[in-house]
Amino acid sequence: DAGITQSPRYKITETGRQVTLMCHQTWSHSYMFWYRQDLGHGLRLIYYSAAADITDKGEVPDGYVVSRSKTENFPLTLESATRSQTSVYFCASSDGLNTEAFFGQGTRLTVV
Amino acid sequence: GENVEQHPSTLSVQEGDSAVIKCTYSDSASNYFPWYKQELGKRPQLIIDIRSNVGEKKDQRIAVTLNKTAKHFSLHITETQPEDSAVYFCAASMGGGADGLTFGKGTHLIIQP
Numbered sequence: 001d002a003g004i005t006q007s008p009r010y011k012i013t014e015t016g017r018q019v020t021l022m023c024h025q026t027w028s029h030s031y032m033f034w035y036r037q038d039l040g041h042g043l044r045l046i047y048y049s050a051a052a053d054i055t056d057k058g059e060v061p062d063g064y065v066v067s068r069s070k071t072e073n074f075p076l077t078l079e080s081a082t083r084s085q086t087s088v089y090f091c092a093s094s095d096g097l098n099t100e101a102f103f104g105q106g107t108r109l110t111v112v
Numbered sequence: 113g114e115n116v117e118q119h120p121s122t123l124s125v126q127e128g129d130s131a132v133i134k135c136t137y138s139d140s141a142s143n144y145f146p147w148y149k150q151e152l153g154k155r156p157q158l159i160i161d162i163r164s165n166v167g168e169k170k171d172q173r174i175a176v177t178l179n180k181t182a183k184h185f186s187l188h189i190t191e192t193q194p195e196d197s198a199v200y201f202c203a204a205s206m207g208g209g210a211d212g213l214t215f216g217k218g219t220h221l222i223i224q225p
Contacts, residue, residue, distance in 0.1 A: 031209075031210055042216055043156070043215040044215070045213065048211060050210060090156070094209055096208075097144075097207065097210050098144050098208040098209060099208075100146070100158045100161070101158070101209060101213065103156050105154075105155050
């Protein structure tokens, strides 16, 4: 299917474990983004990427790692999950400046 | 970095009335201002956006105004309908969105029948 998809949709993990959230887009968009959404905070940017092999930190990058070896994939890794990382994570992509960012369906992550 | 304030946090209007949501931003270098609608359990979706060289943009029942001098922008929804009930987020970007968006905290719009 065309579009932007995230996996898994739901994940429960234990404190201290490493977990990777996947994001895949079929549009060949140059720009990709990871946001987290928490009640009372709206959406906050974690990391973004302008192209393959180019990534940069957003507002809340601590505890997260990203990579972008291929244009279509932008995985987000929590190296050692903490309860404060319990959140809904959204991946997004866009094809350039001043253009719409399309969001994936989100991953609800619970760290216990 | 950029800071976006959004008001009100909750807005209840009668069906058919107008709704206005306001946002302010801190960095005068911001040049792209989108608005997203998010229904419960769904992903955010763009409803309208405006660039810094434009003062107003309209799309059917939805309009956005931008005042760069005062650093604020607003969303106007006229003739509200039940399907307009959702959370609305404003956002701003200094890089036209290429460096990501800074979002407001959202407005829960409730349309009363």
